[in-house]
Amino acid sequence: MQKELDKRDLNVLSVLQNEARISNVQLAERVGLSPAACWERVKKLEARGYIRRYLGEIALEKLPGTINFMVLVTLKTHRADDFIKFETDIQKSAHVVRCVAVGGGFDYILEVVVAGMEAYKDFLSGFLERNGHIEKYSAHVVTKNVKSQSVDLNVLFADQI
Amino acid sequence: MQKELDKRDLNVLSVLQNEARISNVQLAERVGLSPAACWERVKKLEARGYIRRYLGEIALEKLPGTINFMVLVTLKTHRADDFIKFETDIQKSAHVVRCVAVGGGFDYILEVVVAGMEAYKDFLSGFLERNGHIEKYSAHVVTKNVKSQSVDLNVLFADQI
DNA sequence: ACAATTGACCAAAGAATATTCGGTATTGGC
């Protein structure tokens, strides 16, 4: 199995990234392959882990009463064990939709979705306060979704395409 | 056209959110509808704007040299015009994949993807420094993608389902 | 150099799916 992605692979990824429900026939046309060859490539990209999954972007703000907020978290202690414990807790919470570990000033950035003010308070007092590992946090309600798009692979790897 | 989402709509959204490429036949089975009825529902949900689009989640960290980072931004001034200008700039940058406006302490949180150290520095010095509206910012390199999942609509609206 | 192997590709075909269409039942006004 080859190690790198060629131009066509990047092309396939680039299309699927933005139009996950495109038919294989159309995708094949776009990248200049026969449907069968294209299908093989997609399956391989999936198998090799370049495509994690396909998801529908739901307009959560249209659902009544949802509150979206970001939380910056600093842990008390920074041993490997502390990180693991915190991250397992995060995985369990259905309200945390995203969590990245970051460098510089604090440790994690979370994105959280709840279904109302009550759930919002419950999350902060319940989940965060009860978690013994957290030194401090700051919660920031999302007031507007300014932008949410995929990386343009053609821009990102302009030199390789 | 009805205003609310019924139990089945939430069900459909819940499935499509996580498995955007599921076949309509299988989706119909899961939500207990005929394929035709299910198809109509999906099309309506799309037309009503509850489903924004379908996207493939690409494992960017597997692509060679990509750097992912978050930026917290505070604007100098806070008139409506300042926000608009900043947001238009954001829309133009292919490297900014996400931007939310937030309350509490600072104004925006950005998520940025670049293809190497050089592009990273270029972004900070170029895009951010040159933008006259920014008072201060802090950049935080993402060291680990701890979690990235969709909201569980069944949990979020447990009472309504 | 030269098989043998491998991988990517294509065309074709059968299986499965999407999408359209007509028709029925239920609902909510009027």
Next chain:
DNA sequence: GCCAATACCGAATATTCTTTGGTCAATTGT
């Protein structure tokens, strides 16, 4: 009661998926 609107189903056609077998070119081992 009656009409219109809506949600649904089953069936039919158009399109697609997925498999299969075979060609070709590049790669590998000898």
